[in-house]
Amino acid sequence: MLFVILPSDRPDLQRLDLIGAVAYTAMALVVWFGLPRIPHEWGLDLAIYVTSVSSFAAVGFTDILEGRLLTGYLLVLFATFAAYFLPLRRYVLALIIMSATYGVAMLPTSSSITVVYLVIIVLITGSTSGFVAVLVRKLRAQATTDALTGVLNRTGFALATRYLNRETPTTLALIDLDGFKAYNDTHGHVAGDRYLTDVARLLQNSLRRTDVLARFGGDEFVVVMPDCPSAAQCLERLGAAGRDHPWSAGATQWGPDEPFDEALQRADERLYRAKSRSH
Numbered sequence: 001m002l003f004v005i006l007p008s009d010r011p012d013l014q015r016l017d018l019i020g021a022v023a024y025t026a027m028a029l030v031v032w033f034g035l036p037r038i039p040h041e042w043g044l045d046l047a048i049y050v051t052s053v054s055s056f057a058a059v060g061f062t063d064i065l066e067g068r069l070l071t072g073y074l075l076v077l078f079a080t081f082a083a084y085f086l087p088l089r090r091y092v093l094a095l096i097i098m099s100a101t102y103g104v105a106m107l108p109t110s111s112s113i114t115v116v117y118l119v120i121i122v123l124i125t126g127s128t129s130g131f132v133a134v135l136v137r138k139l140r141a142q143a144t145t146d147a148l149t150g151v152l153n154r155t156g157f158a159l160a161t162r163y164l165n166r167e168t169p170t171t172l173a174l175i176d177l178d179g180f181k182a183y184n185d186t187h188g189h190v191a192g193d194r195y196l197t198d199v200a201r202l203l204q205n206s207l208r209r210t211d212v213l214a215r216f217g218g219d220e221f222v223v224v225m226p227d228c229p230s231a232a233q234c235l236e237r238l239g240a241a242g243r244d245h246p247w248s249a250g251a252t253q254w255g256p257d258e259p260f261d262e263a264l265q266r267a268d269e270r271l272y273r274a275k276s277r278s279h
Helices: 011-037 039-059 065-070 072-085 088-105 112-144 154-162 180-187 189-206 231-237 260-278
Strands: 171-177 212-217 220-225 247-253
Touching: 011 039, 039 072, 039 088, 072 088, 072 112, 088 112, 112 154, 154 212, 154 220, 171 189, 171 231, 171 260, 180 189, 189 212, 189 220, 220 231, 231 247, 247 260
Parallel strands: none
Antiparallel strands: 171 220, 171 247, 212 220
C-alpha cells in the first residue's frame, strides 16, 4: 500500500506496486473473511497462492534485472510463512508452486548469471523454510501430544476437534479406568505407566481414522467419534480393548452448535453413574 501511495516514476514499477497491493489485499480478505468458512484451514493455502503467484507474476512487468532478482526475498517470506502455518505436505506443495512461478517470472531475463542466482535463491529458500517446517512440526508435536501414551493431550484435542465436521451425529465418550489407583499402588508407577500406554494403544487400534482420542489426565481418556449416531454402539466398538483393562465410560451426543464443555459435562455425569453401578 505504501508503494502505491508513493509510486515510482517508472510505469513498469507502478504496475508492479499496484499488482502487489491488490494481491496482499486479496490475501487479507481471504484470511479474514474466508478462513472460518473454508474447511481444514485451506484458506491459508489459498491466501499464500494468491499472494505469491500474483507477486511473482507482477515481476514480469518490470525490465530491471536487479528488481527481479531482489524480489526473491518474497519467495523466502512466503515459504517461511507456509512452513510455519501449513502441514508438511501442503508446505512442500506450496514451495514447489512458488519456486516454479518465480522461475517462470525470471524467464524473460534468463542468462547464465540469472540462472545461478535463481538456483541460489531457491536453495536458500528451501533450506531456511524447510528448517522452520521441521522445527515447528517437532514443537507442535511436543505441545499437542501426551508424552507418556503418545495420544493427544488437551491442547491437541482442542486443535483436532476445532474443524471437525459435526453435522453428522457425533458421539463423545469419557473413559475412566477402573481400579487404576489400586493397580498403581500395588505394582508401582512404572507398571502403571505401562498400563496406561497399553490402554491408549488398544483404544487407538479400535478407532477409525476419523475418530479423535486424547488423554485428559490421570487415567481418563476422551474419544470423539463422528458419524456415530448410537453412543452404545460406539462404546461397544471399544469393548474389545477393555477386556483386560476394565473401565467405565459415559457417552453422549455432541450437537453441531453445542459447546464442548456442555457435552463433556453430560458425559462426565453419565460416567459417574456408570462407575456407581460398577461399585
